Amino acid sequence: MIPKNDLLKFLKNTTLVVVLVAVAITAIFIATPPDDKHLYQASLLKSNLLHTVPSPRIIIVGGSNVAFGIDSELMEQELGIPVINDGLHVALGIAPLNEIKDYLRPGDIVIISLEYYNFTDEQSFYGQPQYLADWVEFSPERIWYLRDPYKQMPSIFTIMLERKVNRQLNYYLNGFSYEAGRNFYSGDLFNEHGDFIGHLGENGNKQFEIADSVYPINLIESAYVFLEDFNQFALSKGAMVYYEAQAHRQTNCEQTGKKHLDRFFNRLKTKTTIPLLTNLDQLCLPDDYFYDTPYHLNEQGRRVRTERLIDSLKVALGLK
Amino acid sequence: MLFNSFQFLVFFPVVTTLYFLIPHRFRWGLLLAASCYFYMAFIPKYILILFVTITVDYFAGIGLETTQGNRKKWILLASIIANVGMLGFFKYFNFANENIAAFANFIDWNYPIENLSIILPIGLSFHTFQSLSYTIEVYRGHQKAERHYGYLALYVLFYPQLVAGPIERPQNILHQLHEEHHFEYQRVTDGLKWMAWGMFKKVVIADRMALFVNPIYDSPTGHDGPALVFATIAFAIQIYCDFSGYSDIALGSAQVMGIRLMKNFQHPYFARSISEFWRRWHISLSTWFRDYVYIPLGGNRAGARRTAINLLITFLLSGLWHGANWTFVIWGALHGMYIILNHWMEPRWTRLRDSGFAKRFTPALNGLSLLSTFGLVCFAWIFFRASTLPDAFYITTHLFSGWPDFVRQTSSLAQEGIHSGFWGLLSGLFASLNGITDLTRSEIILSIFALVLLLYIEIKQHRGDFLAQFNLKQPVLRYIGYSLLVVIILALGTSYTGVEQAFIYFQF
Numbered sequence: 001m002i003p004k005n006d007l008l009k010f011l012k013n014t015t016l017v018v019v020l021v022a023v024a025i026t027a028i029f030i031a032t033p034p035d036d037k038h039l040y041q042a043s044l045l046k047s048n049l050l051h052t053v054p055s056p057r058i059i060i061v062g063g064s065n066v067a068f069g070i071d072s073e074l075m076e077q078e079l080g081i082p083v084i085n086d087g088l089h090v091a092l093g094i095a096p097l098n099e100i101k102d103y104l105r106p107g108d109i110v111i112i113s114l115e116y117y118n119f120t121d122e123q124s125f126y127g128q129p130q131y132l133a134d135w136v137e138f139s140p141e142r143i144w145y146l147r148d149p150y151k152q153m154p155s156i157f158t159i160m161l162e163r164k165v166n167r168q169l170n171y172y173l174n175g176f177s178y179e180a181g182r183n184f185y186s187g188d189l190f191n192e193h194g195d196f197i198g199h200l201g202e203n204g205n206k207q208f209e210i211a212d213s214v215y216p217i218n219l220i221e222s223a224y225v226f227l228e229d230f231n232q233f234a235l236s237k238g239a240m241v242y243y244e245a246q247a248h249r250q251t252n253c254e255q256t257g258k259k260h261l262d263r264f265f266n267r268l269k270t271k272t273t274i275p276l277l278t279n280l281d282q283l284c285l286p287d288d289y290f291y292d293t294p295y296h297l298n299e300q301g302r303r304v305r306t307e308r309l310i311d312s313l314k315v316a317l318g319l320k
Numbered sequence: 321m322l323f324n325s326f327q328f329l330v331f332f333p334v335v336t337t338l339y340f341l342i343p344h345r346f347r348w349g350l351l352l353a354a355s356c357y358f359y360m361a362f363i364p365k366y367i368l369i370l371f372v373t374i375t376v377d378y379f380a381g382i383g384l385e386t387t388q389g390n391r392k393k394w395i396l397l398a399s400i401i402a403n404v405g406m407l408g409f410f411k412y413f414n415f416a417n418e419n420i421a422a423f424a425n426f427i428d429w430n431y432p433i434e435n436l437s438i439i440l441p442i443g444l445s446f447h448t449f450q451s452l453s454y455t456i457e458v459y460r461g462h463q464k465a466e467r468h469y470g471y472l473a474l475y476v477l478f479y480p481q482l483v484a485g486p487i488e489r490p491q492n493i494l495h496q497l498h499e500e501h502h503f504e505y506q507r508v509t510d511g512l513k514w515m516a517w518g519m520f521k522k523v524v525i526a527d528r529m530a531l532f533v534n535p536i537y538d539s540p541t542g543h544d545g546p547a548l549v550f551a552t553i554a555f556a557i558q559i560y561c562d563f564s565g566y567s568d569i570a571l572g573s574a575q576v577m578g579i580r581l582m583k584n585f586q587h588p589y590f591a592r593s594i595s596e597f598w599r600r601w602h603i604s605l606s607t608w609f610r611d612y613v614y615i616p617l618g619g620n621r622a623g624a625r626r627t628a629i630n631l632l633i634t635f636l637l638s639g640l641w642h643g644a645n646w647t648f649v650i651w652g653a654l655h656g657m658y659i660i661l662n663h664w665m666e667p668r669w670t671r672l673r674d675s676g677f678a679k680r681f682t683p684a685l686n687g688l689s690l691l692s693t694f695g696l697v698c699f700a701w702i703f704f705r706a707s708t709l710p711d712a713f714y715i716t717t718h719l720f721s722g723w724p725d726f727v728r729q730t731s732s733l734a735q736e737g738i739h740s741g742f743w744g745l746l747s748g749l750f751a752s753l754n755g756i757t758d759l760t761r762s763e764i765i766l767s768i769f770a771l772v773l774l775l776y777i778e779i780k781q782h783r784g785d786f787l788a789q790f791n792l793k794q795p796v797l798r799y800i801g802y803s804l805l806v807v808i809i810l811a812l813g814t815s816y817t818g819v820e821q822a823f824i825y826f827q828f
Contacts, residue, residue: 007503165812
C-alpha cells in the first residue's frame with residue numbers, strides 16, 4: 001500500500017527537516033539567554049528564598065499588589081518570623097501558588113493576596129500564557145506549575161521562541177533588549193525579602209482613571225475550589241493559610257459602593273475555609289496612598305497596609 | 321478543531337498514517353470518523369444538524385434520480401428547504417427578528433418574539449452550500465445519486481474543507497473519495513509544502529495583522545484617517561492570508577491523501593478589475609453563486625438592465641451569505657455596484673488602453689488599474705470588518721482626517737532619530753506606527769519582513785508554478801528553505817498572543 005522507496009525517501013527527508021529545525025531552534029535558545037533586567041528575574045530570588053529560608057516563615061503570595069505593597073522587613077522585625085514576599089505579577093495567576101506547594105513545611109504561614117482581576121476569568125486566574133512563558137524561561141522546571149503542563153507546553157515553548165527572536169532583533173536594532181521600555185519595572189529593584197523597592201521615595205503618577213481599576217464583577221467558581229484545595233493541602237503539610245485583601249482606592253470604593261467587594265469576600269467566606277486577615281472596614285485606602293496604578297501602593301500606603309497586616313496577624317496567631 | 325492548533329498537529333499525522341496503512345475499503349470509515357471528531361472538537365451536538373441534512377439529501381438524491389416531472393421538482397424543493405431552512409434558522413432568525421422588532425418599535429407595535437439564544441454552528445454556510453450543490457447537480461443530471469450513505473456523509477463532512485471550504489461540487493470530489501490513492505512521495509510532500517505555506521500565511525501574517533487591525537476596528541471613533549487607512553489595508557492583507565491560508569492547508573492536507581480540491585484563490589490582489597478580482601477571490605463561492613443563482617436568474621442573457629439586476633441580487637445574497645448583519649449586505653451591495661460599473665466601463669477602458677497614445681503607458685495603466693481595484697476592494701472591506709454600521713460610516717467619513725498631523729509627527733520623529741534622509745523618514749514612520757499600534761519597532765519590522773516574503777512568493781506564484789520551480793532547486797537550498805519556513809512559523813506565529821486565533825471565515 002505504501003511503496004517502500006517512497007516511504008524511505010519521505011522519512012529520510014522529513015527527518016532532515018526536523019533535524020535542521022531543531023538545530024536552528026537550539027541555536028536561538030542558546031544564543032538568547034533570559035533578559036536579566038526583566039521583572040521576572042526577581043522570581044529567581046523568590047524561588048531561592050522559598051528554598052533556603054528556614055521554617056517557620058511567612059510567605060506572602062499574589063501579584064504586584066504584594067510586590068509593591070508589603071514591607072517584609074518591617075513584618076519580620078515586628079513578628080520575629082522570617083518573611084518572604086512572593087508577589088510578582090497579576091498575569092501569572094496562581095502559578096506561583098503551585099510553586100509554593102513544593103516548598104511548604106510544617107509551621108509555615110501562607111498569606112494569599114490575589115488581585116481581584118484574577119477572579120474574572122479562567123485565564124486570569126490560572127495565568128496568561130505570554131507571561132507564564134517569560135516566567136518559565138527563567139526556570140524551565142516551572143512548566144510543571146502550570147495548570148495543564150502537557151497541553152500548555154507547546155504554546156509556552158513557541159511564545160518563548162518568539163520572545164527570544166524579538167529580543168535578538170531589538171538588540172541588533174537598538175542595542176538593548178526586548179523589555180527595555182519597561183520603565184522602572186526591573187528585576188533588579190527588589191530587596192533581599194523579595195519586596196519591590198524601585199518606587200520607594202518616588203512621586204507616583206496618580207492621574208489614573210477610575211476605569212483603570214478592575215472590580216471583582218465576574219467571579220469564577222473554580223477559583224474558590226482551587227483556593228480551598230490549596231488550603232487543605234497546606235493544612236496537610238502542617239502549614240496555615242490566610243487571605244489578605246488587595247488594597248483598594250477610596251475613590252473606587254465610593255464609585256462602586258463597595259458592593260462588588262462585599263460580594264467577593266462573602267463568597268470567599270462561604271466557599272472556602274481560609275480565614276480572612278483584612279478588616280473589611282479598612283479595606284479602602286486614601287487615593288494618595290497609591291503609586292502608578294490602582295494596584296500599586298506607594299511608600300506611605302505600603303507602610304499603612306503592612307502595619308494593619310501585622311496587627312491582624314498578631315491577633316490571628318495569638319501574639320496580641 | 322483549528323488547523324493552527326497543536327491538536328491538529330497530532331490529529332493530521334495520525335489520521336494520514338492510518339489512512340495509508342488500512343485497506344481502501346475501510347478508508348471512507350476512517351475519514352468519516354476523523355471528520356466527525358474534527359467537527360465535534362467545536363460543539364459536539366451540532367454534528368446532528370449535519371447528519372439531518374445529509375440524510376435528507378441522501379434520500380433526495382436517490383429520489384431525484386428515480387423520478388421525473390413535477391415530483392422531481394418537489395423533491396429538489398424539499399431538499400433546498402431542508403438545507404436553507406436549517407441555515408435560515410441558525411443564521412438569520414435573530415437577524416430577521418431584530419429587524420422586525422426594530423420596525424415594530426418604530427410603528428409602536430408591541431412585538432412579542434424574543435431572540436433565540438443559539439450559537440451558529442461552525443461553517444454552516446459552507447456545508448449547506450456543498451450539500452445544496454449535490455442535490456442540484458443530481459437534479460440537473462450532472463451527477464449520479466450516491467447510494468452509499470457513508471460516502472455522501474464524507475462528501476459533506478470531509479474534514480479539510482468542512483468548516484471553511486472550498487465549497488466543492490460532487491462531480492469533482494465524490495469520485496475521488498471512491499478511488500484508491502497510494503502514497504506518492506511527490507504528491508504527499510507537495511501537499512505538506514502547501515500546508516506549511518498556508519500555515520505561514522495564517523499564523524505569521526494574518527494573526528500578526530490582526531494585532532494592528534483589532535485595536536483600531538474595535539474602537540474606531542478614537543482614531544484618525546492614518547490609523548483607519550492603515551488598519552483597513554492591514555485587514556485586507558489579514559483576511560486574504562487568513563482565508564487563503566486556510567484554503568492552502570485544506571488543499572494541502574487533502575492532496576496528501578490523494579484528493580484534489582478546487583483552488584479557492586488565485587492572487588486576487590493582483591487583479592486589475594473588480595470582475596477579475598472575483599475570478600480570483602473565493603473562487604468556489606463565486607462560481608457557486610454564478611452557477612446556482614446568477615445563471616438561473618438569467619445571467620447576462622436578457623439585456624443590460626436585467627444583467628445589472630441579476631448581478632446586484634447575486635452580490636447581495638453573497639453579502640448576506642457571509643453574515644447576518646447589514647454591514648455584510650452593504651459589502652455585497654458595494655461589490656455588486658462595482659461589478660455593474662466594471663461591466664459598463666470595461667469596453668471603454670479597453671478601447672482607451674488599446675489606443676496608440678495610451679499603449680506607451682501600458683505598465684503605468686496596469687499599475688493604476690491594480691491600485692484602483694485594490695483601493696475599491698479595501699473600501700468595501702471596511703463594511704465587512706466593522707462591527708456595526710455606525711462604525712463603518714465613521715471610518716468611511718474619517719479616512720482623510722488627521723493626515724497633516726500624521727505627516728508633521730512623522731517628520732518631527734524622523735528629525736529626533738539618529739538617522740537622516742530615507743532611513744530617518746522610515747524610522748519616523750515606524751515611530752508613528754508604533755504610536756498607532758502599540759507594537760514595538762521589532763514587531764513592526766518582523767511584520768514587514770513577513771509581508772515582503774509573502775509578496776515575493778505571491779509574485780513568483782503569479783508568474784508560474786513556484787512550487788514546481790522550487791522543487792528543481794539544489795537540495796541544500798530546498799531543505800534550508802523548508803526548515804526556515806517551519807522555524808518562522810514557530811517563532812513568529814500565533815504564539816505572540818498565546819492563543820490560537822480562529823479563522824475569520826469559520827464564523828460564516
